[in-house]
Amino acid sequence: MRLEPEAFDKVSADEQRLAALHQLDILDTPPELGFDRIADLIRLIFGVEIGIVSMIxxxxxxxxxxxxxxxxxxxxNSTFCRYTLTLGHQVIVPDATKDPRFYDNPHVVDGPRIRFYAGAPITTHDGLVIGTVCAIDTTMREFGERETAILMHLAALVMRELELRQEAATDVLTGASSRRAFKEEVKKHLSLANRHALPLSCIAFDIDHFKRVNDTYGHAAGDKVLSGAVNALKTGLRQSDCIGRVGGEEFSILLPQTELATAVNVAEKLRHLVKDLRFPGSNPPIAVTASFGVAALGPSDDIETFLNRADQALYQAKRSGRDRVCSAAAANEPEKKNRRRVLKAGQIIFNGGRSTYDCTVRSLWENGAEIAISLPAILPEQFELLLKGSAEKYACTLTSRTDSSIEAVFS
Structure with missing residues (x-):
């Protein structure tokens, strides 16, 4: 993957790295088999307890x-991989208790009591490190040139998997649009909807207890369920509608020129289509259900907010018992002018400058920001936000928080 040339203008090396990661659209996505296989291969090849494919x-x-x-x-701040990130090459630690960088690390002193670590950078063609692959064990061990070379090859395979994920317009298994192609379609219709005041709705759905299908009948049966479900749903959609595979068993459907009430009715029809499916090859034949979340485009929604509200409705359907349709509440939040998606390193400062927490700024608008942080509950109502790359600082008032992020307005 290569960044667009303008992305390199007047930005720090870390901003370039984060811009590359942002373009990959990989953060906080559901599990995918290609990456799971690589993480499991790390364990099997090196005989370690822990295998990780990570993004930073x-x-x-x-x-x-x-x-x-x-x-x-x-x-x-507490990970071994920050050294791999900073150095830009592999880091091998045979015994963390004897390494001055790690002997007092909380992951060494307490759980999981790491002793051995081997990490290799996941690097773009532009030389930007966007993540790592790691082999970790609670027993010290040696790691020679051969093992290091294998780990580097696995990191390169992860990068190639990311590139293929970006390049694909169609999911090979199901025939649905790929994640990237689907989001491009949403972006196009969102622009049309805003320009011409047209309704636009989105349905998010996934197959209930899909892991149970894979565990009971095998991955080949799971693949048949996914492809069969998508083919069945296409019979209940218009030609102008678009269905995309956005994660393992997670899909989204874009419904142009469709109000929320109509979209809910469509989702109910699709739910019955899935429920009526039967897949031969077992006795009795495999039967599945699906959960659906529906959202209509709000006045200040960007693409991520729009899709996220459908996802939240899907999670509500799953929490409520599955095999049902839930709709998102109408968006009534204040307008966020000139909102743009970013991925920037930041720092939250409060308690008179005595307390600081690192964060990632996900989006910015004229007078506010959406911020990802590990411990949102600890933040006070008032704080300062520092953007590390540009040294910009904003006085902020917290307006909302979730388990992993907050929104704030600039005072």
């Missing part, structure tokens, strides 16, 4: 795939 944004190491750990991310 402004404040955290996020695991696209992880085997052997129960967490999905870690603060960048």
């Amino acid at each position: 944004d402004g404040h955290r190491q996020w695991y696209k795939s992880v085997f052997g750990l129960g967490t999905s991310e870690a603060s960048l």
